[in-house]
Amino acid sequence: MSRVGRLSIVLFVLLMVSGCLTTSGGGLSGGLSTAVTAVTEISKASRPISDEEEYYVGRALAARILTIYKLVNNAVVVDYVNLVGLTLSYHSDKPNTYGGYHFAILDTMEKNAFACPGGLIFITKGMLLTAKNEDELAAILAHEIAHINSRDGISAISSARWTEALTVIGTTAAKQYGSPEFGKLVSIFEGSIEDVFKTIVVNGYSQQQEFSADERAVEFLRRAGYNPSALHDVISTLNLQGAAGGGIMKTHPSSSERLERLMTKGKQVSLNMDTFKKRSDRFRAVIKKL
Numbered sequence: 001m002s003r004v005g006r007l008s009i010v011l012f013v014l015l016m017v018s019g020c021l022t023t024s025g026g027g028l029s030g031g032l033s034t035a036v037t038a039v040t041e042i043s044k045a046s047r048p049i050s051d052e053e054e055y056y057v058g059r060a061l062a063a064r065i066l067t068i069y070k071l072v073n074n075a076v077v078v079d080y081v082n083l084v085g086l087t088l089s090y091h092s093d094k095p096n097t098y099g100g101y102h103f104a105i106l107d108t109m110e111k112n113a114f115a116c117p118g119g120l121i122f123i124t125k126g127m128l129l130t131a132k133n134e135d136e137l138a139a140i141l142a143h144e145i146a147h148i149n150s151r152d153g154i155s156a157i158s159s160a161r162w163t164e165a166l167t168v169i170g171t172t173a174a175k176q177y178g179s180p181e182f183g184k185l186v187s188i189f190e191g192s193i194e195d196v197f198k199t200i201v202v203n204g205y206s207q208q209q210e211f212s213a214d215e216r217a218v219e220f221l222r223r224a225g226y227n228p229s230a231l232h233d234v235i236s237t238l239n240l241q242g243a244a245g246g247g248i249m250k251t252h253p254s255s256s257e258r259l260e261r262l263m264t265k266g267k268q269v270s271l272n273m274d275t276f277k278k279r280s281d282r283f284r285a286v287i288k289k290l
């Protein structure tokens with residue numbers, strides 16, 4: 001059911017309840033005013049998650065992920081990945097977010113990359129070593145940026161949970177540290193982070209979200225002057241290596257349909273081989289420091 005549909009039912013129920021209350025005391029105007037207040041609260045509570053709230057959810061999710069993995073602290077490699085990632089984000093559909101885009105490397109040989117809402121993107125050391133050149137690295141980052149652009153992570157928070165959170169936030173008591181309402185808010189927030197964590201790290205996005213992120217990534221690569229076929233190439237390599245296992249690998253299920261779609265989308269550009277070679281050379285020079 002759509003959010004509007006759900007809201008209509010809630011409004012209807014509230015109005016019915018207000019009618020019942022009216023007969024048992026408080027008069028017609030009292031019942032209506034109760035309903036109007038409740039309706040206003042529900043309308044406020046049903047608003048979408050703001051960019052600022054998305055940033056805080058992303059930050060909490062990143063902290064959660066960093067309880068599992070350590071970061072690679074090699075400044076040369078981290079700066080290089082940020083250079084490539086920021087170039088792609090500039091050419092994406094949403095170049096600016098509340099907290100900006102930041103790229104970090106997880107110290108694991110697992111092959112994956114994923115995006116925390118708001119702009120924090122992790123790529124694993126194993127994935128970096130799988131990319132054959134800068135264009136393939138750019139392709140992986142472009143795909144993650146596309147997930148952030150379309151808010152795929154944040155949409156994993158159940159709307160019921162978010163509505164509950166906003167209702168609690170609206171109470172004065174929730175602002176008092178240590179109050180039961182404050183505790184409730186903390187637990188709802190933790191639950192929201194868990195919703196996003198499950199989608200991004202455990203279960204993966206839907207097939208449609210993956211197809212769409214692939215499609216946008218190819219466009220970002222094209223705009224930035226990278227090889228649009230690079231996403232197809234790197235996913236093919238991951239496929240051949242059997243990288244679509246369990247755990248966080250589910251974030252990027254390999255499928256022949258996905259590759260087929262990419263094959264047709266990525267082939268419409270003539271690549272400047274001279275600049276391609278220069279990018280590949282600097283990629284090799286940096287990655288060997290990893």
Ligand SMILES: [Zn+2]
Nearest residue numbers: 210213251252
């Ligand atoms: Zn994805």
